[in-house]
Amino acid sequence: MADTGDxxxxxxxxPQGRDWAAALGTTPAPKPASEPAPETDAGFMGSALYxxxxxxxxxxxDGPFRRFKWLVMLVTLGIYYVTPWLRWDxxxxxxxxxxxxxxxxxxxxMFDIEIWxxxxxxxxxxxxxxxxxxxxxxxxxxxxxxxxxCPQTVWTDLFQHIDRFFDGDxxxxxxxDKAPWTVGKTARRLAKWAVYLAIAFWTGGAWIxxxxxxxxxxxxxxxxEAAPVAYATVAVxxxxxxxxxxxxxxxxxxYMCPWPRIQTAMLDEKSLIVTYKDWRGxxxxxxxxxxKNPDAYGDCIDCNMCVAVCPTGVDIREGQQxxxxxxxxxxxxxxxxxxxxxxxxxxxDYATLEQCEAEAAGAPATPAWKALLRPRxxxxxxxxxAMGAGLLFMLGTRTHTDLTVAPDRNPxxxxxxxxxxxxxxxxxxxxxxxxxRAMEVALEGLPKGAVMWTEAVSxxxxxxxxxVTVDANATRVLRAYVLLPQGTHAESFAFRxxxxxxxxxxxxAQTTFAMPEND
Amino acid sequence: MTNxxxxxxxxxxxxxxxxxxxxxxTPLPRWWLYTFYATIVFAIGYMVLxxxxxxxxxxxxxxxxxxxxxxxxxxxxxxxxxxxxxxxxIAATPxxxxxxxxALMQAAVAGGAAAFKVNCVQCHGAGAAGSPGYPNLNDDDxxxxxxxxxxxYTLTHGIRWEGADQTRANFMxxxxxxxxxxxxxxxxxxxxxxxxxGKPNAAGAQMFADNCAACHGAGGEGLPAMGGPALNDAxxxxxxxxxxxxxxxxxxxxxxxxxxxxxxxxxxxxMLAAYVHSRGGGQDAAPAAPAAQSAAxxxxxxxAQKANPDx
Numbered sequence: 001m002a003d004t005g006d007x008x009x010x011x012x013x014x015p016q017g018r019d020w021a022a023a024l025g026t027t028p029a030p031k032p033a034s035e036p037a038p039e040t041d042a043g044f045m046g047s048a049l050y051x052x053x054x055x056x057x058x059x060x061x062d063g064p065f066r067r068f069k070w071l072v073m074l075v076t077l078g079i080y081y082v083t084p085w086l087r088w089d090x091x092x093x094x095x096x097x098x099x100x101x102x103x104x105x106x107x108x109x110m111f112d113i114e115i116w117x118x119x120x121x122x123x124x125x126x127x128x129x130x131x132x133x134x135x136x137x138x139x140x141x142x143x144x145x146x147x148x149x150c151p152q153t154v155w156t157d158l159f160q161h162i163d164r165f166f167d168g169d170x171x172x173x174x175x176x177d178k179a180p181w182t183v184g185k186t187a188r189r190l191a192k193w194a195v196y197l198a199i200a201f202w203t204g205g206a207w208i209x210x211x212x213x214x215x216x217x218x219x220x221x222x223x224x225e226a227a228p229v230a231y232a233t234v235a236v237x238x239x240x241x242x243x244x245x246x247x248x249x250x251x252x253x254x255y256m257c258p259w260p261r262i263q264t265a266m267l268d269e270k271s272l273i274v275t276y277k278d279w280r281g282x283x284x285x286x287x288x289x290x291x292k293n294p295d296a297y298g299d300c301i302d303c304n305m306c307v308a309v310c311p312t313g314v315d316i317r318e319g320q321q322x323x324x325x326x327x328x329x330x331x332x333x334x335x336x337x338x339x340x341x342x343x344x345x346x347x348x349d350y351a352t353l354e355q356c357e358a359e360a361a362g363a364p365a366t367p368a369w370k371a372l373l374r375p376r377x378x379x380x381x382x383x384x385x386a387m388g389a390g391l392l393f394m395l396g397t398r399t400h401t402d403l404t405v406a407p408d409r410n411p412x413x414x415x416x417x418x419x420x421x422x423x424x425x426x427x428x429x430x431x432x433x434x435x436x437r438a439m440e441v442a443l444e445g446l447p448k449g450a451v452m453w454t455e456a457v458s459x460x461x462x463x464x465x466x467x468v469t470v471d472a473n474a475t476r477v478l479r480a481y482v483l484l485p486q487g488t489h490a491e492s493f494a495f496r497x498x499x500x501x502x503x504x505x506x507x508x509a510q511t512t513f514a515m516p517e518n519d
Numbered sequence: 520m521t522n523x524x525x526x527x528x529x530x531x532x533x534x535x536x537x538x539x540x541x542x543x544x545t546p547l548p549r550w551w552l553y554t555f556y557a558t559i560v561f562a563i564g565y566m567v568l569x570x571x572x573x574x575x576x577x578x579x580x581x582x583x584x585x586x587x588x589x590x591x592x593x594x595x596x597x598x599x600x601x602x603x604x605x606x607x608x609i610a611a612t613p614x615x616x617x618x619x620x621x622a623l624m625q626a627a628v629a630g631g632a633a634a635f636k637v638n639c640v641q642c643h644g645a646g647a648a649g650s651p652g653y654p655n656l657n658d659d660d661x662x663x664x665x666x667x668x669x670x671x672y673t674l675t676h677g678i679r680w681e682g683a684d685q686t687r688a689n690f691m692x693x694x695x696x697x698x699x700x701x702x703x704x705x706x707x708x709x710x711x712x713x714x715x716x717g718k719p720n721a722a723g724a725q726m727f728a729d730n731c732a733a734c735h736g737a738g739g740e741g742l743p744a745m746g747g748p749a750l751n752d753a754x755x756x757x758x759x760x761x762x763x764x765x766x767x768x769x770x771x772x773x774x775x776x777x778x779x780x781x782x783x784x785x786x787x788x789x790m791l792a793a794y795v796h797s798r799g800g801g802q803d804a805a806p807a808a809p810a811a812q813s814a815a816x817x818x819x820x821x822x823a824q825k826a827n828p829d830x
Contacts, residue, residue: 408646422799
């Protein structure tokens with residue numbers, strides 16, 4: 001962190017405003033660094049065995065970052081709760097739910113895209129893109145995922161607003177927490193927890209809708225006819241949402257989640273983080289003190305607003321820490337205070353450590369977006385975009401017809417009475433269109449006289465090609481026999497599958513023809 | 520006991536130090552401690568309910584009486600119960616009627632495939648392709664007939680199986696001493712000529728008509744009703760070279776197949792027959808005459824027995 005020096009620069013004149021610390025009812029007492037962790041028990045042999053949980057009562061704040069957080073919450077929760085109810089017409093042979101993970105039939109539907117199990121690389125590619133996307137976001141804007149989009153953050157935010165609705169803002173809540181359990185408090189708590197539970201239940205209930213037709217499942221769910229796994233999933237997700245969102249909150253980020261640790265390793269001096277510009281803020285002191293001795297104090301009036309609004313309860317002025325999810329609410333708070341006391345905004349701001357150092361050394365403040373244009377970000381962006389382009393290309397060029405062939409290995413060939421040689425194959429014909437299609441299977445590269453037949457077509461009707469119908473959205477497994485007459489010879493050949501419609505989609509599968517050695 | 524305090528965090532040191540890195544005694548959150556206690560309670564409950572403590576010859580049983588063997592037995596019983604309907608249906612259906620119901624046939628073939636792996640692969644091979652002396656079950660050549668009924672009969676009563684009264688049996692006599700070397704050569708050449716390999720000759724043909732045609736058919740087309748193998752095709756159970764044929768004429772070998780009646784239940788035998796029939800060489804029953812099972816009295820094989828390997 002930059003040097004705290006340069007206390008000589010002019011401090012703006014103290015405004016005639018209020019004493020913010022007093023007005024906000026926050027506790028201005030700075031926490032000495034060496035103060036031991038509060039509220040630990042006496043424990044075993046003098047050392048603390050555990051630490052009591054401290055409830056974070058974060059204060060309401062308004063500002064650009066708070067509004068952005070509202071927007072992200074609206075969009076993410078909207079997507080989560082609404083998506084399964086979107087309809088998408090796919091004709092009579094496929095479900096009409098826009099986004100559906102159909103585990104029973106092994107299909108994944110997403111609007112116009114239908115993924116089959118053998119195309120799982122699309123999903124794998126998306127997951128890799130999501131991974132690289134997290135790296136990209138982290139290197140560009142730091143822990144933005146943690147601060148805005150992580151479900152734990154979004155639901156915690158939601159539950160904290162519920163707290164505010166039922167119990168009032170920070171100070172009222174703190175008082176209520178300490179108050180005895182009167183009838184009024186019990187009623188308030190029960191009502192609040194009931195709303196927690198309702199949201200948690202709605203969250204769990206929305207999850208299962210992605211795995212079955214939403215209206216049908218809802219109907220079955222309330223009639224007690226849905227699959228046991230549906231009830232179990234809702235129960236587990238209701239429980240975890242209630243517990244993690246209602247009570248664990250920042251404890252999840254600080255103790256449970258591996259991501260803050262990984263992000264800590266990925267941040268460097270060029271990463272955007274929420275930073276308290278201590279060279280400007282120190283020495284902290286109230287407006288009254290600063291008025292008396294302007295030269296001794298910095299911009300920070302120690303109003304504690306940044307701590308009061310923090311959803312994880314950290315003090316950003318202590319520097320980077322795992323509890324800081326970089327949501328920017330302390331920036332909103334500090335900017336408001338600075339505006340009211342007539343000092344420039346940005347005492348707490350998004351900045352890189354490098355920018356901070358330059359600024360502390362006297363350089364003008366760099367706009368935050370300049371941190372984005374650096375090789376690491378561009379390389380991540382390039383890899384991420386290339387993967388996306390590759391997946392899109394494959395999605396655009398894939399056919400809806402597919403053939404795979406597995407020759408029988410035991411026995412590899414069969415000598416028949418008349419000296420001809422028969423090989424058996426298992427063909428898998430995929431029809432990925434939502435309508436039944438006739439498909440022609442043809443032999444390619446075998447000598448004249450070679451014929452094929454299937455279980456449904458007897459040897460009398462054996463021919464070099466066969467036409468079979470494959471159901472809509474289905475794989476047909478076909479056992480096919482191929483016969484080479486006596487005196488002919490082959491080692492390898494191919495099956496060609498051609499759809500008998502206007503698309504004439506085609507796929508070729510190479511395979512071998514086994515023969516007795518002495519023939 | 521008080522340890523030094525780490526100034527920046529206000530936490531005391533534990534006293535452990537590695538290369539200048541010291542461990543702080545950071546207290547864990549209370550919920551974490553309670554979670555730990557909960558696991559202890561769970562473990563105690565588990566040890567009471569389930570097998571846990573190893574003793575001299577077995578572990579403590581647990582009050583629930585659970586065992587993995589018991590689980591297996593339950594699962595097997597459930598699987599049997601799930602199959603019961605299909606098994607009863609197969610038992611009630613005459614074997615030639617199986618094909619009328621594709622689902623039933625499919626179940627029978629699947630069940631037969633499983634039973635085949637246990638009982639048949641020792642001789643006929645995992646792919647049912649046989650080996651010299653052990654017939655191939657995939658091809659279109661059937662010594663004792665390849666309809667479902669005939670296969671079921673062979674499975675039930677076996678071949679040359681002493682313990683079964685109705686077993687399929689025939690014996691090729693030894694011609695050792697009955698012909699001289701030239702005659703043997705002529706006969707061998709004629710037999711091979713039936714499948715286009717040897718040189719046709721009058722002496723051999725005469726000998727074949729006198730000695731062999733009764734069982735193998737006038738043209739060597741075989742007589743499945745009596746188990747007379749076809750000699751006019753490309754398939755040879757004991758080898759198709761001249762030396763192999765001579766050896767069989769002088770010192771005939773006779774394969775033996777056990778009768779499975781009594782060892783396997785009738786439904787399993789039926790399913791095995793369906794599986795073998797499905798291997799690509801099964802024949803359709805002649806619609807008019809129910810396929811002969813016992814020693815047939817009719818003469819040479821009729822075209823009705825012609826192979827129809829459409830599986």
